Amino acid sequence: MTPKTVKARTLLRSPWIHVLLALMAVSLVQGFLVKVYSVPSGSMEQTLNVGDRVLVNRTAYTGSEPKRGDVVVFRKPAGWGPAPQRGTLRTGVGGFGEVTGIGPANTEYLAKRVVGLPGDAVECCDVGGHVTVNGGAVAEPYVFEDLAFITGSTDCSTTVRSPRCFGPILLGEDQYLLLGDHRSRSEDSVTACRAAGSTGSCVKTAGRADIIGRVDGFLFPFTKWGSAHTITQPLTSAQR
Numbered sequence: 045m046t047p048k049t050v051k052a053r054t055l056l057r058s059p060w061i062h063v064l065l066a067l068m069a070v071s072l073v074q075g076f077l078v079k080v081y082s083v084p085s086g087s088m089e090q091t092l093n094v095g096d097r098v099l100v101n102r103t104a105y106t107g108s109e110p111k112r113g114d115v116v117v118f119r120k121p122a123g124w125g126p127a128p129q130r131g132t133l134r135t136g137v138g139g140f141g142e143v144t145g146i147g148p149a150n151t152e153y154l155a156k157r158v159v160g161l162p163g164d165a166v167e168c169c170d171v172g173g174h175v176t177v178n179g180g181a182v183a184e185p186y187v188f189e190d191l192a193f194i195t196g197s198t199d200c201s202t203t204v205r206s207p208r209c210f211g212p213i214l215l216g217e218d219q220y221l222l223l224g225d226h227r228s229r230s231e232d233s234v235t236a237c238r239a240a241g242s243t244g245s246c247v248k249t250a251g252r253a254d255i256i257g258r259v260d261g262f263l264f265p266f267t268k269w270g271s272a273h274t275i276t277q278p279l280t281s282a283q284r
Contacts, residue, residue, distance in 0.1 A: 078102060079256065080263055081117050081153060087224035087231065088155050090188050091115065091275060097264040098155070104258035110158050110220060112177065113278040115259040118222070118250045120152040125231075155259060156232055157186070159279070160213070160221030167211035168234075169193060169200055174282045175223075181282040190227045191238075210237040219249040 079100040083092045100117045160166040167176050173193035174181035191208040200209040224230025237246040259275050262268035
C-alpha cells in the first residue's frame with residue numbers, strides 16, 4: 045500500500061469528512077429535490093400553522109406550471125414590502141443557509157395558495173361572497189376566518205362595503221395571484237386592493253421564477269404525517 049493510499053484512507057475515516065459529505069448531500073437534496081420550510085406566520089391557518097415544518101417539492105413544476113389551488117412557497121418579490129433588518133451574525137448564518145439549504149436563509153420566503161393564473165380575471169365578491177375566477181364563483185373550503193360579508197347589508201354594492209371585496213383584477217403574463225387561507229389575517233396579493241376605489245395597480249403578484257415549489261407534505265408535527273391531501277385543493281365551482 046502506497047503512502048498516498050494510506051493518507052487517502054486516513055482522510056476518509058475523518059469525522060470531519062463525514063460531516064462535510066453529509067452537508068453536501070443535504071444541500072443537494074434541499075437545493076434540487078425537497079426543501080424543508082418552516083411556516084413563520086398564521087396567514088395560511090389552518091392548513092399550515094405557525095411552526096409547521098413542511099416539505100416543498102422543488103420538482104413539482106418541472107415540465108408543468110402551478111395550478112389553481114396549489115399551496116406554494118415563493119421568494120418574496122420586492123414589491124411585497126421591505127426586507128427585514130438583520131444583524132451581522134444573522135446575516136452570516138443566513139449566508140450559510142443560502143449555500144447549503146440548511147437553516148434560515150437571507151432570502152425571505154412566503155407560503156400562499158395560488159388562486160389566479162396568468163391571463164385570469166379575479167374578483168370578489170359575487171352575491172354569495174365568493175371569489176370569482178374568469179366570471180365563475182369558486183368554492184374555498186380551506187378558508188379560515190374570512191372577512192365579513194353580509195348580502196344586502198355589508199357586501200360589494202352597499203354603502204358600508206365589505207372588506208372582502210376587491211377587483212376585478214386582470215393578471216398579465218407571468219403573474220400569479222396568491223392568497224392566504226386565513227383570509228382576514230393574510231398580507232397577500234390583494235391586501236391593498238380591498239379598499240373602495242382601488243385599481244388593478246394595487247395587486248401584488250409573483251412570477252414563475254419566484255415560485256420554488258409546491259407544499260406536498262409535513263415533516264413536523266408528526267401528527268400531520270399522512271395528511272398531505274388536505275394541503276392542495278383544486279378550485280371547483282361554488283354552489284349558488
